[in-house]
Amino acid sequence: MESRKKERAIMTFIDMLGIKHPIIQAPMAGVTTPQFVAAAAEAGVLGSVGAGYLSAEETRDFIREVKKLTGNPFAVNLFIPENNEMNQEQLDQAYLALQPIGRKLGMSSWKAHLSESDFDRQVDVIIEEDVPICSFTFGIPNQKTIQKLKNAGVLLIGTATTKEEAIAVEKAGVDAVVAQGSEAGGHRGSFIGEEHVPLAVLLPSIIEAVTIPVIAAGGIANKEQLNHQLLRGAEAVQIGTALLATEESGAHPLYKQAVLEAAENSTVLTKAFSGKSARGIRNEFIDIMVGIPIAPYPYQNDLTKKIRSEAAALGRPEFMSLWAGESVHESACGTVKEIIKKFI
Numbered sequence: 001m002e003s004r005k006k007e008r009a010i011m012t013f014i015d016m017l018g019i020k021h022p023i024i025q026a027p028m029a030g031v032t033t034p035q036f037v038a039a040a041a042e043a044g045v046l047g048s049v050g051a052g053y054l055s056a057e058e059t060r061d062f063i064r065e066v067k068k069l070t071g072n073p074f075a076v077n078l079f080i081p082e083n084n085e086m087n088q089e090q091l092d093q094a095y096l097a098l099q100p101i102g103r104k105l106g107m108s109s110w111k112a113h114l115s116e117s118d119f120d121r122q123v124d125v126i127i128e129e130d131v132p133i134c135s136f137t138f139g140i141p142n143q144k145t146i147q148k149l150k151n152a153g154v155l156l157i158g159t160a161t162t163k164e165e166a167i168a169v170e171k172a173g174v175d176a177v178v179a180q181g182s183e184a185g186g187h188r189g190s191f192i193g194e195e196h197v198p199l200a201v202l203l204p205s206i207i208e209a210v211t212i213p214v215i216a217a218g219g220i221a222n223k224e225q226l227n228h229q230l231l232r233g234a235e236a237v238q239i240g241t242a243l244l245a246t247e248e249s250g251a252h253p254l255y256k257q258a259v260l261e262a263a264e265n266s267t268v269l270t271k272a273f274s275g276k277s278a279r280g281i282r283n284e285f286i287d288i289m290v291g292i293p294i295a296p297y298p299y300q301n302d303l304t305k306k307i308r309s310e311a312a313a314l315g316r317p318e319f320m321s322l323w324a325g326e327s328v329h330e331s332a333c334g335t336v337k338e339i340i341k342k343f344i
């Protein structure tokens with residue numbers, strides 16, 4: 001591990017990541033499978049495990065599955081736990097507001113299991129399994145955790161949606177930062193207020209403000225856009241939506257279909273599914289939830305979990321979360337290798 005740290009001091013960012021091409025397969029919790037991550041790693045880009053919703057032991061099993069499929073490096077992505085204030089009345093109201101949607105799916109009532117973060121034990125698993133890179137979103141780990149990971153030689157990548165967040169990420173001693181533009185699919189990584197800055201504005205402002213490598217993310221759907229971001233000073237790009245409909249993706253078949261059929265301007269930002277802003281394909285669930293009480297993250301996510309799984313089981317995409325970025329209309333099917341090849 002000591003030698004890993006020394007080697008990094010004289011390397012380019014891509015060399016530091018141990019990859020051939022300046023591309024990171026976006027971590028996508030609930031979508032990434034071991035086959036998906038390994039296929040990305042085998043294609044010469046950085047595969048990333050979306051471990052945000054996993055327990056520590058599930059994270060370990062996932063890592064071991066990826067290792068069976070590839071000897072190339074990959075990252076594990078974690079969600080920084082949040083302690084948002086919530087009272088029982090708020091939770092009851094949000095639960096009540098979801099009842100009409102539940103009835104549309106034939107659910108009379110359901111029990112919402114409140115999830116607990118396994119973050120600290122996941123960090124230990126990353127170190128024990130000798131994973132070389134850890135990325136995270138929704139905040140910055142505390143100094144104790146950062147030092148623990150760095151002492152183990154793990155390279156750290158944070159996420160920022162504003163210049164202020166990028167400065168905070170660098171100040172905490174993190175090695176690189178993802179500039180997540182408002183075009184990006186999935187949850188916003190915001191942790192200081194909430195702003196939706198497009199990548200064209202965000203990337204230069206972050207590059208100017210920090211000295212660590214900056215990774216561009218949000219709406220990058222083809223080789224020209226990738227090259228454009230590199231020319232503007234990004235060290236690499238992070239791509240999610242373009243890989244959603246691949247064979248190795250764990251997205252539900254109807255989710256993949258919705259991605260492949262999506263037209264331009266079909267995505268919106270919504271808090272309806274989780275209590276946190278996220279971009280996805282607009283559907284009936286999002287429309288019904290406008291103006292309706294929503295519990296703060298992660299409680300809303302726990303409340304809607306059963307609805308989303310029931311909708312998936314019944315084949316009702318109008319009530320599923322179809323996370324996707326603004327360039328979703330450019331997504332195509334194929335293998336991870338085939339799609340990545342188009343970017344190189």
Ligand SMILES: Cc1cc2nc3c(=O)[nH]c(=O)nc-3n(C[C@H](O)[C@H](O)[C@H](O)COP(=O)(O)O)c2cc1C
Binds near residue numbers: 137
């Ligand atoms: C389905 C989906 C799930 C995502 N899950 C995560 C996640 O678990 N962790 C994370 O850091 N980012 C996550 N993201 C955001 C990506 O890291 C990245 O910012 C985004 O995919 C880039 O924009 P694009 O989708 O337009 O390529 C997710 C994105 C999508 C589309």
